[in-house]
Amino acid sequence: MAVANPDWRPARVVENRAIARASVWLTLEAADGRPAAFEPGHVLGVGLKRDDGEMLRHAYTVSAGDPAARRFSHLYRVIPHGRMTPLLETVAPGATLYFHGPGHNPxxxxxxxxxxxxxxxxxxxxxxxxxxxxxxxxxxxxxxxxxxxxxxxxxxxxxxxxxxxxxxxxxxxxxxxxxxxxxxxxxxxxxxxxxxxxxxxxxxxxxxxxxxxxxxxxxxxxxxxxxxxxxxxxxxxxxxxxxxxxxxxxxxxxxxxxxxxxxx
Ligand SMILES: Cc1cc2nc3c(=O)[nH]c(=O)nc-3n(C[C@H](O)[C@H](O)[C@H](O)COP(=O)(O)OP(=O)(O)OC[C@H]3O[C@@H](n4cnc5c(N)ncnc54)[C@H](O)[C@@H]3O)c2cc1C
The missing domain is CATH 3.40.50.80 (Nucleotide-binding domain of ferredoxin-NADP reductase (FNR) module)
Structure with missing residues (x-):
């Protein structure tokens, strides 16, 4: 899917840090100036644009939100041989990911x-x-x-x-x-x-x-x-x-x- 899809919003990676074996805490900041008020339990689509232009995407549940800073965090598991998470794990702070949502209730x-x-x-x-x-x-x-x-x-x-x-x-x-x-x-x-x-x-x-x-x-x-x-x-x-x-x-x-x- 093209990143230009209006549903996908850009986010700056603030933190992408392993906190246990294969468990990573990811904090994103909405980079489009629009509100991003999410709470624990909201589910977002998170997208990672590969070098070949393909957007890998999955659902991730919000673990913590900071609406004033337009920031939100997810805890994700790195799946050995998984399609997206081994790549997601390598994304550095400052890089751009994409998100949309929320779905589900807090x-x-x-x-x-x-x-x-x-x-x-x-x-x-x-x-x-x-x-x-x-x-x-x-x-x-x-x-x-x-x-x-x-x-x-x-x-x-x-x-x-x-x-x-x-x-x-x-x-x-x-x-x-x-x-x-x-x-x-x-x-x-x-x-x-x-x-x-x-x-x-x-x-x-x-x-x-x-x-x-x-x-x-x-x-x-x-x-x-x-x-x-x-x-x-x-x-x-x-x-x-x-x-x-x-x-x-x-x-x-x-x-x-x-x-x-x-x-x-
Ligand atoms: C509503 C919803 C919310 C979700 N929220 C989170 C979240 O907050 N954190 C998170 O880590 N995942 C979450 N997931 C799972 C996530 O969407 C992906 O399925 C997962 O990250 C797979 O990544 P992958 O592409 O590397 O693996 P794939 O190549 O898609 O391999 C998928 C396989 O990995 C296994 N798998 C998937 N997720 C997990 C997991 N969390 N722990 C152990 N094994 C797993 C399954 O056996 C599955 O068959 C959520 C899924 C849904 C539907």
Missing amino acids: IQREVRPEAERIVGIATGTGLGPLYGYAAKTLREGETRPLTLYAGFREAADLCLEPELRALAEAYPNFAYRFSLSRPHASWTGLRGRVDQSVPPLLGGLSGLHVHLVGNGEMVHLWRPALRKAGMEKERVTIETYFNHHAEPGADAIEAFAERLMGRS
């Missing part, structure tokens, strides 16, 4: 006002928008208990730990836990995938709003199981990054719902 607007507790569950880079949402809503006075759970494979994949620790120190109603599916022997955090480690920690489902972000295998297991376990549709909100068509199967969902209800 997480803050999706979380139900009547919920008494909020839980965010992420796999991999899905942690970015959940972290950004937590930072924004706590700064703006959120007083409900808010806990984030993030699943990664190994300790080298963990990201945003200092930022989450600072939030937990500043706000007594905020907590976070990491779960590793391949932990090293001395790992003291949670072990296993989030569907293995998190259910016993939820303290039941009463009063809860759950926001799920990341791998479709996780999202499409948790959402129907939470619904089966009695949660209202509006109290379970999602964003899927890949494996969009994962179908865990009725038996797996049923068994997981039983776990969520503390019956197995």
